[in-house]
Amino acid sequence: MSDVDGLLTHLPEDPYPLYDVLRNKGRVLWLDGAQRWLVTGHEEALAVLRHPRMSSDRTRWDGYRPAPGYDRSAGMFTMDPPGHTRLRGLVQRAFTARVVEGLRPRIQQLVTEFLDAAEKRGEIDLIADFAGPLPAIVLAELLGIPSEGQLRYRRWATTMMGAIDPVSHATSSEQAAAGQRADDELTAYLGEIIALRRRDPRPDLISALLAAEESGQRLTGIELLEMCILLTVAGLETSVNLIGNGVGALLAHPAQLARLRDEPELLNSAIEELLRYDAPIQLSGRVPTEDIEIDGQTLRKGQMVGVVLGAANRDERAFTDPHELDLGRSPNNHVAFGRGIHFCLGAPLARIEGATAIGELVRRFPGLRPAGKPQRRTNPHVRGFTSLPVALR
Ligand code: HEM
Secondary structure: OHHHHHHOOOOOOOOHHHHHHHHHHOOEEEEOOOOEEEEOOHHHHHHHHHOOOEEOOHHHOOOOOOOOOOOOOOHHHHOOOOHHHHHHHHHHHHOOHHHHHHOHHHHHHHHHHHHHHHHHHOEEEHHHHHHOHHHHHHHHHHHOOOHHHHHHHHHHHHHHHHHOOOOOOOOOHHHHHHHHHHHHHHHHHHHHHHHHHHHOOOOOHHHHHHHOOEOOEOOOHHHHHHHHHHHHHHHOHHHHHHHHHHHHHHHHOHHHHHHHHHOHHHHHHHHHHHHHHOOOEOEEEEEEOOOEEEOOEEEOOOOOEEEEHHHHOOOOOOOOOOOOOOOOOOOOOOOOOOOHHHOOOOHHHHHHHHHHHHHHHHHHOOOOEEOOOOEEOOOOOEOOEEEOEEEOO
């Protein structure tokens, strides 16, 4: 089982064959070594994510211990109803479909600027020069972070994301210490901005969150801060990796890349398929608050249940030819954004970012091709490239 235990600490370059092996052993499988359940079937993943007695609060796990150097409570992400319901209702009052739709022209403009600069160079690192900075600027502008703070903002977010590891606990002490430092600095910085907006509201999300009210209730100061940090951590590396993994998959499938170029109307369905094919979040976690039976297995109260979204997305019972990339796939009931009450709050924004970035890149550069060896990150939760060199002409 060493490969399997390894999966929880160090995601292999191609984890999908191992996911298949696991799913064949059991769609809901207890790992003796790791003392965790792994859920790799699609139907079973949905059952866990939708179950009202599956908690997102990892302190309910019997084996829970605060990570030595860094252990962040991620606000509503790690909360259950009724606390989760209240916070989600409040953030949705501020982060509305209209706000997200309103970002479209600015995202288009940023993509054009990045690709103009890239065109002059002819070759870029897709992550460092495009997929990385784009969502960071979008999110920083959305929240209302001034341009001079945006570089630091992205660095803090990336460091924290590298240290957050709730299911497998594989973070090294150096990563944990760096995560805590970044968290302290980001918290202090956001605190200053919140104080400014409290005095002088602007047309940004922090001001809207300050004003958001539901049933006579508002966010407390701490809740607002945690919400901004959650949006940062949940919304940044994920969108980076949608663009990175998406382009990586297209480069590995030149016929599909050509298909998207010839049939641009496929763009939205292509984005869904790229999310399914190589999901930016591979692993999520839940803890049963009572014994729950799924697929003939009893998941006991207090045990850790790892939901392998990346494996569920390649389940042959849910997808025909699951290992094929098919940009026209329909239906496509992938779980890359999760499911149930914690379904990704930022999905509409991520879809606009992904479609604009990948759509424009493919449209403008018919010569798009790999230009060197890509580097993958090995975090078991977050799948993406640290470097993806591409040639544009
Ligand atoms: C392609 C990009 C993205 C992917 C693949 C993704 C994936 C996910 C997944 C799988 C979950 C559920 C986790 C669970 O149930 O344990 C989630 C939740 C969440 N996401 Fe995303 N996400 C993306 C982009 C974003 C963006 C851009 C934002 C915000 C600007 C965002 C904000 C959130 C928040 C706040 C939650 C927690 C929702 C809750 O607890 O109710 N995400 N995301």
